[in-house]
Amino acid sequence: MLAQDTTKRRYCFLNTNANMSSSSSSSSSSYSKSPIIFSFVCILILFVAVADSVPINETSFRPMETLKKLKKVRAHLKKINKPALRTIKSPDGDLIDCVPSHLQPAFDHPKLRGQRPLEPPSERPKGNDTIDEHLETIQLWAESTEFCPKGTIPIRRTTEKDVLRASSVKRFGRKIKRGVRHDTMSGGHEHAVAFVNGDQYYGAKASMNVWTPAVTDPYEFSLSQLWVISGSFGNDLNTIEAGWQVSPELYGDGYPRFFTYWTTDAYQATGCYNLLCSGFVQTNSRIAIGAAISPRSSYNGKQFDIGIMIWKDPKHGHWWLQFGSGVLIGYWPSFLFSHLQKEASMIQFGGEIVNSRSGGYHTSTQMGSGHFADEGFGKASYFRNLQVVDWDNSLLPLTNLHLLADHPNCYDIKAGKNNVWGNYIYYGGPGRNGGCQ
Numbered sequence: 222m223l224a225q226d227t228t229k230r231r232y233c234f235l236n237t238n239a240n241m242s243s244s245s246s247s248s249s250s251s252y253s254k255s256p257i258i259f260s261f262v263c264i265l266i267l268f269v270a271v272a273d274s275v276p277i278n279e280t281s282f283r284p285m286e287t288l289k290k291l292k293k294v295r296a297h298l299k300k301i302n303k304p305a306l307r308t309i310k311s312p313d314g315d316l317i318d319c320v321p322s323h324l325q326p327a328f329d330h331p332k333l334r335g336q337r338p339l340e341p342p343s344e345r346p347k348g349n350d351t352i353d354e355h356l357e358t359i360q361l362w363a364e365s366t367e368f369c370p371k372g373t374i375p376i377r378r379t380t381e382k383d384v385l386r387a388s389s390v391k392r393f394g395r396k397i398k399r400g401v402r403h404d405t406m407s408g409g410h411e412h413a414v415a416f417v418n419g420d421q422y423y424g425a426k427a428s429m430n431v432w433t434p435a436v437t438d439p440y441e442f443s444l445s446q447l448w449v450i451s452g453s454f455g456n457d458l459n460t461i462e463a464g465w466q467v468s469p470e471l472y473g474d475g476y477p478r479f480f481t482y483w484t485t486d487a488y489q490a491t492g493c494y495n496l497l498c499s500g501f502v503q504t505n506s507r508i509a510i511g512a513a514i515s516p517r518s519s520y521n522g523k524q525f526d527i528g529i530m531i532w533k534d535p536k537h538g539h540w541w542l543q544f545g546s547g548v549l550i551g552y553w554p555s556f557l558f559s560h561l562q563k564e565a566s567m568i569q570f571g572g573e574i575v576n577s578r579s580g581g582y583h584t585s586t587q588m589g590s591g592h593f594a595d596e597g598f599g600k601a602s603y604f605r606n607l608q609v610v611d612w613d614n615s616l617l618p619l620t621n622l623h624l625l626a627d628h629p630n631c632y633d634i635k636a637g638k639n640n641v642w643g644n645y646i647y648y649g650g651p652g653r654n655g656g657c658q
Contacts, residue, residue, distance in 0.1 A: 294384045297393070301326055301497060306373055311362035313476060313513050316378040319369035322504070325376065330499035332556055338504045341549050342534040342541060346424060348608075348616035349530070349547075359527065359545070360479070361513040368507065375509035376496055386439070386470050394471070394497030396488045397575065409578075413588060413626040413634040413648040414448075414571030417609060417619055422565040424532025424540075424610030425449060429570075430518045430603055431465050431477050431525055434587035437652075441575040441586045442468035444480070445602060447529050448569035449540070451560035458487035459561040461540055461553055463529050465514055476513035479527070481542065481550075485558050492557075501542075503551035508544060520590060521599050532610045538562065564612075570604045571634060571648050583631060583657050589649025594635040597647060607644040619644045630656035 303325060305318035323337045362375070369375045387393035397409070425447055434443040446464025462482040467475055471494060481501055484492035495511040496503060503510065518524045530543040538555040555562050572588040589602025608616045622644060626633050632650035639645075650657075 290385075290390075291381075293390045294381055297384060297390050298379060298381065300329070302378055303376065305376075306370060307367070308378070309362055309365060309367045309369070309375070311512065312364060313361050313474065315362060315509075315512060317362045317369075317375045317509050317512065318378050319373040319506075320376050322372060322374050322506075325374055325503060326496050327499050327502040333499070333502070333554065338502050339537070339539070339552065341504065342536060344535070344614065345543070345547075346426075346530070346532050346610045346614050346616045349426075359514055360509060361476075361515045362509055363507065364515070371506065374503045374506055375512075376503075377509050377511040379497070380473075382473060383471070386473065394493040394495070396482065396484075396494075409576050410573055411576050411588075411627040411632060412571060412573050413594075413629075413632040413650070414569045414573075414624075415604070415607070415634065415636055415646045415648075416567055416569040416623050416625065417621060418567040418623075419621065420566075421612060422449070422568050422609050423535075423612060423614065424530065424565075425568045425570075426528070426530035426532075426543075426606070426608045426610070426616060427570050427604045428526045428528045428606055429464060431514050431527060432518050432590045432602060433475065433477055434467055434589060434591050434649075435585070436467050436469055436475060436587075437585045438575075438577050438579050439469045440579075441577055441584060442466055442470070443572070443574045443586055443588055444468075445572045445589060445604075446480075446482075446570075447531065448567075449531050449561070449565045450567040450569065451558075451563075451565045454487070456487050456489065457485075457559060459485050459558045461531055461561065463531060463542055465527065472511070474513075477517060478511055478513050479508070479544075481510055483553055483557065485561075500557055501551055501553055505544075505548060505550045508548065508550055510550070518590065520592070524599060526603075526605070532614070533564070535614050568609055570607055570646060572602065572632065574632070574652070576631075576652075583628075583653045585651065585653040587649070587651055588632040591649065591651050593650050594633050594647035601647040602649040603645055603647050605642040605645040607646070628657060630654070 303320040305320050307319040309317040311317060327333055328336060384390060384393050427447055429445050436443050444464060444466035446462050449461040451459045465477045466480050467477050469475060472478060480494055482494050483500055516525050528545050531540060533540050540553040542550040544550050574586050574588050576584045590600060592600050594601050607619050609619060611617050622636055624634050624636055631652055634646055634648040636646045
């Protein structure tokens with residue numbers, strides 16, 4: 222597309238010069254008409270060239286500004302889309318690039334440049350279930366018979382359209398500020414979460430069922446995740462996050478996708494989703510962070526959940542991510558953080574949505590299954606077997622669990638405990654309804 226655009230612009234330039242030359246020897250009347258008409262045609266050609274590359278919006282009518290934006294977008298894509306040894310097409314249209322592990326975006330970081338991923342930690346938290354590195358198909362792209370070769374990692378390729386949906390190239394791949402539940406003034410973010418605080422935490426673990434909540438505004442999202450938090454709720458907030466989300470702005474569709482996030486300054490200038498900046502180091506060749514999850518739970522039907530564990534390796538201090546029953550995905554280097562270089566001061570489990578009130582009333586974007594907690598198993602979203610990692614690298618059940626829902630008439634939460642699920646929560650809701658306006 223860029224080559225065609227360049228050809229169109231070159232054609233206008235050359236032919237304008239030609240017209241200028243020929244018009245000098247013609248009558249003044251022909252000179253006044255021909256270049257004007259030709260210039261008008263050139264403007265149309267340039268406009269079409271721009272429209273071919275960029276979705277129609279307010280910038281489409283300012284070609285020079287749009288071209289500058291496209292230049293920034295393409296430079297950013299060149300930075301984050303790394304050379305691949307193989308590319309796999311997913312049934313949902315995603316392209317999964319198999320990138321040599323030492324060339325992944327994390328190694329653009331000055332403190333990681335020239336290095337390679339670390340070996341897995343020798344110890345995992347005590348009390349962890351049996352470690353099973355066998356991975357069943359849980360992502361759409363993996364339903365094909367192709368896999369990434371050894372020594373590479375699968376990375377979902379970012380497209381021009383992905384970046385252009387963001388408010389700016391700089392904000393692409395980042396959350397809006399105030400992404401953690403602290404008070405009811407949460408800047409359009411609404412939460413239904415369970416949390417523990419008042420101690421030192423070195424990780425957390427839980428299983429959550431996966432749904433396909435309706436997101437009714439393209440700039441809203443719905444997610445379910447585990448938060449590892451430290452620092453105040455000011456500009457020094459550190460978080461590590463993982464779970465599943467539906468985000469039309471980030472991915473361009475309504476599929477639930479496995480995701481990660483981190484920040485060390487309250488979502489301002491540091492951190493990003495998945496592998497969209499230098500930070501998280503992936504070590505696994507079978508899971509693509511940001512790829513769609515399959516299968517999903519259905520109302521009054523089968524329930525499918527995913528296990529997430531984040532913990533701090535006592536030996537090197539890095540924060541590792543485990544998926545399922547023992548599959549290591551990678552790690553966040555400890556130097557990325559300030560407070561989380563030591564330990565976490567809060568752990569959260571639950572759901573979050575963005576309520577933009579674009580229609581002048583509360584959004585109908587769903588959280589979890591889109592049903593309230595009281596409906597229970599098979600109908601409401603859940604987290605089960607909630608645990609934290611203590612100073613001795615041991616998994617422990619939760620004590621002193623707190624529940625918070627910003628707007629319980631829109632999205633609510635309830636907790637329980639039994640011998641099979643340990644500590645658990647049900648949470649979620651439909652958003653706008655008779656009691657939620």
